[in-house]
Amino acid sequence: MRARLGLVLAVAVAVALLPQAAPTQAAPRTFKIAVVSDVGGRGDLSFNDMAFKGGEDAERDFGVRMVELVSKVEADYVPNLTRAARDPDVQLIVGVGFLLSDALAQVARRFPDKNFVGIDTFAQSIVKEKFSAQYPLPNLMDIVYEEHKGSALVGALGALLAAQYAKPHIGGVFGIEIPVLWKFEVGYKWGARWATEWLAKNRPDKAFTYRKDFVLWTYTGTFSDIPKGYAAAKAMYAKNAVAVYNIAGPLGLGINQAVQEIAQSQKLRMGPPFWIGVDANQDWINPGFVIASMMKRVDRGVYYATRWVRDGQFRDLVRRTKGVVTLGIGTRIAGQLAEGISVSTLDDLDEFIRMGVQAERLTRKKVLPASPAEIKSKVKTMREAQPKWVWDAVAELEKKIREGQVTVPMVVTKPDIERWRGELGYRPGSSFAAAYRSPQR
Numbered sequence: 001m002r003a004r005l006g007l008v009l010a011v012a013v014a015v016a017l018l019p020q021a022a023p024t025q026a027a028p029r030t031f032k033i034a035v036v037s038d039v040g041g042r043g044d045l046s047f048n049d050m051a052f053k054g055g056e057d058a059e060r061d062f063g064v065r066m067v068e069l070v071s072k073v074e075a076d077y078v079p080n081l082t083r084a085a086r087d088p089d090v091q092l093i094v095g096v097g098f099l100l101s102d103a104l105a106q107v108a109r110r111f112p113d114k115n116f117v118g119i120d121t122f123a124q125s126i127v128k129e130k131f132s133a134q135y136p137l138p139n140l141m142d143i144v145y146e147e148h149k150g151s152a153l154v155g156a157l158g159a160l161l162a163a164q165y166a167k168p169h170i171g172g173v174f175g176i177e178i179p180v181l182w183k184f185e186v187g188y189k190w191g192a193r194w195a196t197e198w199l200a201k202n203r204p205d206k207a208f209t210y211r212k213d214f215v216l217w218t219y220t221g222t223f224s225d226i227p228k229g230y231a232a233a234k235a236m237y238a239k240n241a242v243a244v245y246n247i248a249g250p251l252g253l254g255i256n257q258a259v260q261e262i263a264q265s266q267k268l269r270m271g272p273p274f275w276i277g278v279d280a281n282q283d284w285i286n287p288g289f290v291i292a293s294m295m296k297r298v299d300r301g302v303y304y305a306t307r308w309v310r311d312g313q314f315r316d317l318v319r320r321t322k323g324v325v326t327l328g329i330g331t332r333i334a335g336q337l338a339e340g341i342s343v344s345t346l347d348d349l350d351e352f353i354r355m356g357v358q359a360e361r362l363t364r365k366k367v368l369p370a371s372p373a374e375i376k377s378k379v380k381t382m383r384e385a386q387p388k389w390v391w392d393a394v395a396e397l398e399k400k401i402r403e404g405q406v407t408v409p410m411v412v413t414k415p416d417i418e419r420w421r422g423e424l425g426y427r428p429g430s431s432f433a434a435a436y437r438s439p440q441r
Helices: 002-017 047-062 074-085 098-110 123-130 147-165 179-202 226-238 249-266 298-310 314-321 349-363 372-385 388-402 414-424
Strands: 032-039 065-071 090-096 115-119 140-145 169-174 215-219 241-247 274-278 290-296 324-327 341-343
Touching: 032 047, 032 074, 032 098, 032 298, 047 065, 047 090, 047 298, 047 349, 065 074, 074 090, 074 098, 090 098, 090 298, 098 115, 098 123, 098 140, 115 298, 123 140, 140 298, 140 314, 147 169, 147 179, 147 241, 147 274, 147 290, 147 341, 147 388, 169 179, 169 226, 169 249, 179 215, 179 241, 179 388, 179 414, 215 226, 226 241, 226 249, 241 249, 249 274, 298 314, 298 324, 314 324, 349 372
Parallel strands: 032 065, 032 090, 090 115, 115 140, 140 324, 169 215, 169 241, 241 274, 274 290
Antiparallel strands: 290 341
8 A cells, every 4th residue: 555655656746847838828919009091091192191101100110900990981980980999909099080079089988998099189179068077088089280380381481482483472272171270271371471571681682571362272171172172273373372282181182283284384394383292291292393291290190199008108198188189399298209290301201202102002003203213303403492591491480489489379269260360361262462463572
């Protein structure tokens, strides 16, 4: 008996000394982000494409996976957001565009364990108005931008070019009249007026007096009807506008068509006439005729939000900011520089040429007007053809904005837009100057 017991004990000890297999662990779950587009989806070369670019950058740097949900009509917003929230691996859902605000407020309340971000939205304001006891919703963030400051820079650029080429106007083609576009409108006009004051002090030989009809502008009521962008821009170029600012996303392609017609009829290799891009660096679309772009870095909004969720900072930021985070010029979030507004440069052109390459792949249509090297060469030649004092003045304004030496008005209410329109420019539909007038010298 003892012998048997000893044998059993010996076997037990031997087994205990054998290497033990590690306990099976479940594979880590995939960290997904979902990007829900505004109407139009991929291929707009502007707002939606920028959001998807931000997701791609997050995939590259943070190892996340992006799910793309394209909204073809406004009725798709809630179903797309809901579909994303029901995916157990999705930790962040991004809704792209002002029009998704109500849908975000609805769906974020239904899925409190998911994190939601709206780009250019006012979803927390809707929560405050309709569900005040839940405000601020802890899982919801609106990311907004200092568009008024970037628009002031390109408004100044336009006015300086008008002075250089003795043109009577600059123009602006807007989409739907919503408060976020009022920020663009007033910033653009304010920057143009600032430039006339700068000219009076620094280049009196080029100086002219700002007039309320100097900026031609119209709201088309759409972000998708490209022919309306063409028609609006064509009327402005007919009044001899030196440049037209695209504040209507895809309608910039209509503005470009109007410029191309003039360039072909007059056999021009570069502007004027020019147009001014928006959101992305759109200088590549028609190199030599897009003088610059007001870059509203929607991609960075998506990118930063992903990082904040990954690092566990998201909900604390919502709490501290009441759910509204602003990206702009010199802005810092959670102790880190988090800018989202700038004027395009030659240095950042390459990454946006790649957007055109991707659009060609997606649409199977020719998008790039030339090879990347030729595009960059033409943009460089165009920029260098403008007097140095033009770029110096724009840089001076940016410095003053960054350092707080000047304050660009930020207009988001009806009383304010009425007041500033009275000061800086007429309403759409008002008669512009009846006759051609060159800037006063």
